[in-house]
Amino acid sequence: MLNKQIFFTDVHKAELLENEVRKVKENEVLAKMEYTVVSGGTERACIMGMNNTSQKFPMSLGYCGVGYVEEVGKDVKKVSVGDRILVYHGCHSKYNIRTEDEITKVENDTVSSLEAAFVIIASMGLGGVRKLEIELGESALVMGQGLLGIFATQFLRLSGANPVIAADLNPQRRDLALKLGADYAFDPSDKDFVEKVKAVTKGRGVNGCVEVTGIAQAMNQALECASWMGRISLLGCTRVSDSAVDYYQQVHRPGVKLIGAHNFVRPKYESY
Structure with a gap:
């Protein structure tokens, strides 16, 4: 049986190739x-050959999708042929x-496959x-309102953060953030961006x-917006360190915590 799969075969080059299903x-x-x-x-970082990517071509990416079970090995217990499943770290194929x-x-059954993906x-x-570890009533900021950012904004609202502040260069993304739970949405390119964040947090800056x-x-802007003993979760992959950080003034002295939040930095299984 033939498979069709998207490969990055070189920098700036993607191809749909066929291979045999093992x-x-x-x-x-x-x-x-x-889906x-x-x-x-x-995907963008890898096809551009950016720093902190493997840069080994060809490569095939993808880590989330939904599909239907066609075949199971003899030791598989939790699904059967025909079941709809989430596929973690599956490729675009x-x-x-x-x-x-x-x-x-x-x-x-009320969740569509597109939603489940x-x-x-x-x-x-x-x-x-x-x-x-947001507590009820703590202020929070999300830098970037792309796919991950818009989810983070909604989860902060559900976590009880107040106010929830969204930041993005794109006005359409800012509008969407406001519709989905943000109290404020600011353009980080505005020269008074940090002052706006401070103003809606009564001068204290954001807790998270x-x-x-x-x-x-x-990240530098996030540090400027952080409160005394604030926390910053680094969810985006900062592959290029081209902006210096004043660790004494922005991290050490105010007691700010920088927390790595790569997807792999979490328990494999929940503890309950």
Whole structure:
């Protein structure tokens, strides 16, 4: 059986190639994919050959999608042929083979496959928020309102943050953030951006910030907006460190915590 799969074959070059689907092992599941979700930051960085990417071509990316089980290995217990499943770290391809630990059955029939496809990437936004350990009534800022950022904004609202402040260069993204739970949405390119954030937090700055852009300059802005003993969750991948940080004035002296929030930095399983 032939598979169709997107490969990055060189810098700035993507191709749809065919390959043979191998046999499933005892603990594996073969899924025919319905949707896969593009991770804009990761895919863009890899196809551009940016710093802190593997730069080994060809490469095939993708880490979230939904599909239907076509075949199961003899040791697989939790799904059967025909079940709809989330596929974690599956590629952008027609078929994916993953272990039983890398799939989750979609039980709820009211959730569409398109909606379900976003669950894994949404959980990354949730991870960035959880690491802040926001308490009810604490202020929060999200730098960047792309896919991950807009999820983080909603999770901060659900976590009881007040106010929730969104920042993005794009006015349409700022408008969407306001519709989905942000109290304020500011343009970080405004010269008085930091002053606006301070004004809506009574001069204190934000207790928590999720930095999603992966741009070093944005992290500097987040530090300027942080309160005394504030926390900053680094959810975006800052692959290029091209903006200096004054660690004494911005981190050490005010007691600001910088928290790495890469997707892999979380428990494999919940503790309950």
